[in-house]
Amino acid sequence: MIQPSVKTTHENIKRAIKHFSLYNHILRQLRSKFFSYTVLFFILISIGAVIASSFKEAEHYKSFLFGIIYFSAVVFTIEYILRIIAAPAFHPDSKAYKARLRYIFSFYGFVDFIAMLPFVLAYSLWDTEVAHLIILPYIFIVFKLIRYSQSFQLIGRVLNSVKVELFTTYTACMIVICFMSILIYYLERRAQPDAFSNIGDGLWYSIVTFTTVGYGDLTPITPLGRIFSSIISLIGISIIALPTGIVTSAFMDEMQKKKNLAAKQYEEETSTADSSEEDATDVSDKKSDVQQE
Numbered sequence: 262m263i264q265p266s267v268k269t270t271h272e273n274i275k276r277a278i279k280h281f282s283l284y285n286h287i288l289r290q291l292r293s294k295f296f297s298y299t300v301l302f303f304i305l306i307s308i309g310a311v312i313a314s315s316f317k318e319a320e321h322y323k324s325f326l327f328g329i330i331y332f333s334a335v336v337f338t339i340e341y342i343l344r345i346i347a348a349p350a351f352h353p354d355s356k357a358y359k360a361r362l363r364y365i366f367s368f369y370g371f372v373d374f375i376a377m378l379p380f381v382l383a384y385s386l387w388d389t390e391v392a393h394l395i396i397l398p399y400i401f402i403v404f405k406l407i408r409y410s411q412s413f414q415l416i417g418r419v420l421n422s423v424k425v426e427l428f429t430t431y432t433a434c435m436i437v438i439c440f441m442s443i444l445i446y447y448l449e450r451r452a453q454p455d456a457f458s459n460i461g462d463g464l465w466y467s468i469v470t471f472t473t474v475g476y477g478d479l480t481p482i483t484p485l486g487r488i489f490s491s492i493i494s495l496i497g498i499s500i501i502a503l504p505t506g507i508v509t510s511a512f513m514d515e516m517q518k519k520k521n522l523a524a525k526q527y528e529e530e531t532s533t534a535d536s537s538e539e540d541a542t543d544v545s546d547k548k549s550d551v552q553q554e
Contacts, residue, residue: 284350307333337376
């Protein structure tokens with residue numbers, strides 16, 4: 262078995278360090294305020310261009326709006342390529358190709374890929390119906406705001422901290438709704454065969470009533486159906502309030518943690534400043550003692 266020479270191993274190590282330094286440099290640029298604000302600006306104007314393009318009054322500015330979307334997609338494409346290159350710096354515990362695959366198949370990797378579609382495809386397909394299929398997933402760039410907004414990141418941390426509780430609550434809601442949809446169907450199917458023709462209609466009615474929206478497109482007419490619908494509404498008010506309380510409590514806890522962290526940092530900075538002043542005082546006292554001697 263041929264062993265690699267010390268020189269070859271040393272060169273491989275130097276090359277790996279050089280590559281990792283490049284990845285870290287790109288990562289610092291991606292996290293810089295200038296780059297973040299630039300991408301955020303193009304996200305906002307591209308979303309505005311997509312919204313404006315849906316108005317008939319904007320027909321005369323169609324080319325201009327497309328130019329905004331296309332140029333924004335160019336910026337997003339550059340960002341996507343840079344993030345693929347710098348992926349090993351995001352995941353230093355993984356090999357380079359695995360780190361890049363983790364990013365490409367992650368949620369943000371999917372959103373960044375969608376954001377570059379107009380640059381890759383829309384130029385040649387803009388005047389065809391395929392353009393609408395391209396613009397439709399393009400609305401996913403709204404999720405790019407999460408990466409560059411501290412407020413969205415705070416909400417994400419809050420929801421992540423109570424995901425088990427929310428999952429349990431919504432599971433209980435779905436069980437209750439399924440039971441209600443089956444029951445309301447059997448109560449109303451003979452009185453309203455057209456309105457409640459299947460359990461799917463009962464499911465729609467149960468969801469609308471359970472969430473207290475009440476569109477009015479389906480209404481029970483039998484006495485038992487009305488009594489049961491009233492019970493659905495009362496149960497819905499009490500159960501729907503649970504996720505609100507869970508999220509509110511988690512949000513307050515997150516804000517309290519943030520305040521405690523800020524207070525701790527302030528105390529550390531204050532203690533460091535006080536110790537520096539004491540050291541300076543001790544040094545001056547020693548100098549005065551030496552001068553007196």
